[in-house]
Amino acid sequence: QVQVVQSGAEVKKPGASVKISCEASGYAFTNHYIQWVRQAPGLGLEWMGIVNPDSGTTSYAQNFQDRVTMTTDTSARTVYMELRSLRLEDTAVYYCARGRSGGNSRSPLDIWGQGTMVTVSS
């Protein structure tokens, strides 16, 4: 079964960091880019960035450029997203999702993780 499974919910204080994992199974892990999307409570989808699990190459949205790092552990078939210097407004559900087309970053997202709730609260 093709799926990506994310790590569990997190509660963090402002200024802290969070690192979310996204473990893939059922397909050739290094062939498909992984993207991260977040959704604040009651709001829409916000694209954060993309990582090539084969090369480790990344591209980040400007809003997160200074605070986010996306990395890959190919032996564990896992992608990680770390967000630093957390603010109250970073409270959201964070999703990882697989790009549908193998080897092509220009691809819609066909397999989504279940989402990870990150709550930032003092």
Place this chain on the structure above:
Amino acid sequence: DIQMTQSPSTLSASVGDRVTITCRASHSVNTWLAWYRQKPGKAPELLILEASNVASGVPSRFTGSGSGTEFTLTISNLQPDDFATYYCQQYNAYPRTFGGGTRVEIK
């Protein structure tokens, strides 16, 4: 950044209705546009890719059209499962951007 604007933001309809959602891009995205459905508390699901291609397993009542800067998603014979929020996303350029969403609610 390419801005994606969806309309309407909310739409009221009944089971069996035909509804249309529009997505406009601030710059051409060719046909690199996807549509997703998101049910409450769930992750989005891919419905349409490359503006008009129905994703695998998606019912034929979903159709997409358009190119360049103007796109539509049409749902024919609306089913109870379709009362959800719909998002368009361009994947022509970085950053990939989503529309603000269209909530389809029961009339």
